[in-house]
Amino acid sequence: MSHAPIANNFLGLESQYSTYEKSKVVILPAPFEASTSYQTGTADGPKAILEASQQVEVYDIELGTHFHTVGIHTTPSLNFSGKTAEQSCQLLYEKTKKVLLDQKWPVMLGGEHTISYGLFRALFEKYPNLSLFHIDAHADMREAYEGNPYSHASILYLIRKTCPRTVSIGIRSICEEEALYIKKNKVPVYFDTQTQKTGFDTNDLFSHLTEDVYLTIDVDGFSPSLIPSTGTPEPGGLGWYETLDILKKLFKKKNVVGMDFVEMMPIKNVVYGDFSVAKMIYKCIGYNYFQ
Template structure:
């Protein structure tokens, strides 16, 4: 079967050949995991839609050609097993990228996926890691409906690993999550400050780790930009604000990986598939241009 016709084609496969994993700067890892979504579904279809839409991208992202650094698309992560084993499968795939010293670009899937990614980076020997999160939700509940491996608990699992966290754009959270922020010294600029004041860059705390994993939940962006998500919340970030915030972090710290979570394609509206794919590639370009100094 032609790769373009397969369910999970390689990223940007209309323009480039599959990269050598040992030489490719970017390791794209599709993770179609959906087990604990609490409203709309379809995030399991996100990775495939993003990969297919990437065949419509140009090599030039407007400033550079990040694909020239090599892109290796992993086989799809097996998400048909129990949730704890899915986390291990995600960690194993991420560890491959980490062992090569490359950048995992993880396509979800529900946000629980990020926990497995962080575990994989740690297992590869990566140290001094911080996480910067764009999201509509804090995801800091200890458990949601009794499930500690829930999309609503993923950031609690990460801070439980003593990983420093900086949250951007949050606008839907509960009292428990406010207390968790305080207990774990979570840094944040919520949407009610970030968006009305059009904040396009942040300054990370001086003691924030030198290696940053950036997790971007599509619902962190406004539904006018991305209605294609299971838990939309009004008052989110715009396209350029999102990219500018990501670049402001990349200028201050080494980006060791990033993910795009909670993208749920809408049948018949391919514009959002393309936008999610373009967003992924634009973020690759920001990493390529900024990581050169580290």
């Protein structure tokens, strides 16, 4: 794979820490957007995260070390022009498959949540016992949205058809169809309306997961005060330290085999959401390799 210019490179790393060969982590910018329902702009998400990442301090106070030494390669942005959702997912699937074959850790930047299906398929093929840890304001468990099964509002439904081992947190907006689906299938969904009062019991949360976990994060799962830059913002939501605490334990206890951050929709001159996402990705890399 060719090398992205430093400005488009996560953390702006020198080649010493970012060639494909030397890197354990591979960042896949996947600016797919087709079914976004409220505001558009998620196609600009990966670029905004990469730009913001240039400002992330590589030394981490919590773990007392630098994480970039593990090697973090950023591939050129995937080109979805002229492609349907299915074809776009297929392209990401093929790219991810190669990354996994090379024993590297894929980190995908969306793009709307639909594109996660391509990453999921590659991970599920390699890890048949896969389960999903899902952060989102929305359940994304509609059978189809506006007649489209490849919609950002249906991604969990689509994945659960073949891999029903999922747990969702941050959820605070669902439609009646989803409420019935969740109830009927006893889907472990932790509603934000409840967990804001009770907090999280991570043992209980993780009891729904297998050893191999795919972490999928829709950034609207967080409080809009932390990350306003998303197409469908919802009041309430997860906080910074609360989330890091959960993620740190998740990486400690489980084998997180891949992750993505989707639905980032940058707002001009309001960069703190982009920066929060970039820093969270870096923290996750640290939790995966250095704790």
